[in-house]
Amino acid sequence: MKLPISLEFFPPKTAEGAEKLRAARQKLYALKPEFCSVTFGAGGSTQEGTLTAVTEILAEGCPAAPHLSCIGQTRESIRERLAAYSAAGIRRIVALRGDLPSGYGLGGEFRYASDLVAFVRSETGKHFHVEVAAYPETHPQAKSPLSDIDAFIAKVEAGADSGITQYFYNADAYFRYVDDLAARGVRVPIVPGVMPIISSTQLIRFSENCGAEIPRWIRMRLQSFGDDTASIRAFGLDVVSQLCERLVKGGAPGLHFYTMNQSAATVELCRRMGA
Numbered sequence: 001m002k003l004p005i006s007l008e009f010f011p012p013k014t015a016e017g018a019e020k021l022r023a024a025r026q027k028l029y030a031l032k033p034e035f036c037s038v039t040f041g042a043g044g045s046t047q048e049g050t051l052t053a054v055t056e057i058l059a060e061g062c063p064a065a066p067h068l069s070c071i072g073q074t075r076e077s078i079r080e081r082l083a084a085y086s087a088a089g090i091r092r093i094v095a096l097r098g099d100l101p102s103g104y105g106l107g108g109e110f111r112y113a114s115d116l117v118a119f120v121r122s123e124t125g126k127h128f129h130v131e132v133a134a135y136p137e138t139h140p141q142a143k144s145p146l147s148d149i150d151a152f153i154a155k156v157e158a159g160a161d162s163g164i165t166q167y168f169y170n171a172d173a174y175f176r177y178v179d180d181l182a183a184r185g186v187r188v189p190i191v192p193g194v195m196p197i198i199s200s201t202q203l204i205r206f207s208e209n210c211g212a213e214i215p216r217w218i219r220m221r222l223q224s225f226g227d228d229t230a231s232i233r234a235f236g237l238d239v240v241s242q243l244c245e246r247l248v249k250g251g252a253p254g255l256h257f258y259t260m261n262q263s264a265a266t267v268e269l270c271r272r273m274g275a
């Protein structure tokens with residue numbers, strides 16, 4: 001099976017983390033990813049780390065896409081960042097609203113990711129392939145599932161080329177979301193985001209914040225393993241590889257892996273799928 005795969009990393013905070021990420025990337029390149037993306041912290045601390053990591057990935061010969069969030073930013077600050085990305089040879093970005101850490105307020109000159117997409121297009125034309133976020137299980141701040149679908153369509157109408165979803169463990173939510181968008185005339189590819197299960201408490205805590213549902217049966221099983229990481233990983237590989245197979249059989253145009261800067265689970269999931 002030859003399925004387009006993309007990989008997501010976060011900017012490492014320490015020299016040791018950067019070295020571990022370099023080693024993980026070398027293993028992951030065997031999967032021949034279409035591109036690697038690097039997240040961008042809306043709060044500020046990891047913003048320069050994004051460009052550093054993306055520049056390394058490009059130098060290693062892999063297309064790289066920085067994430068860019070607009071909350072708290074001005075037109076001028078985004079303009080400067082787009083110029084830096086363009087000068088670094090970057091041709092793809094993941095355009096987001098982002099979330100500010102609590103206490104920051106809103107601020108800035110952009111309200112929604114659709115405003116950022118429109119700005120990127122007006123400033124840089126077709127230079128960048130623009131990816132945007134999609135939420136099959138509905139973004140936690142959306143007024144309703146329908147208004148969240150409207151928000152995705154607004155991003156496409158502003159010029160987004162494709163979507164990457166928040167992770168989920170319920171394939172039906174993805175298929176329904178894609179069908180709903182198709183019924184509204186949306187034709188851009190919507191690539192499922194896949195979160196390998198490598199830890200239990202971290203995943204459960206993280207999912208509560210970002211609105212991704214861990215089905216009860218999966219949560220109960222994970223909790224029952226306690227600190228037994230080998231069992232968590234083995235169970236996680238079974239569950240997520242079955243999810244990936246269903247997604248691919250059902251027509252997903254690719255898979256985007258949230259690697260958490262680790263290689264083993266993503267490599268094994270792709271091996272099981274024959275990718």
Ligand code: FAD
Nearest residue numbers: 039040067096097098099112113133139141142148151166
């Ligand atoms: P938007 O598309 O602007 O949507 C935000 C909310 O506003 C939604 O509830 C939507 O329904 C609503 N909305 C949008 N437009 C309107 C409108 N016109 N009227 C009323 N309501 C509207 N965060 C980071 O900080 N850094 C990252 O690198 C990062 N990478 C991510 C990558 C992916 C693939 C995904 C899925 C998420 C990522 N996030 C990242 C998280 C993301 O920033 C948050 O989920 C954030 O809360 C929403 O960003 P968005 O781009 O989806 O926003």
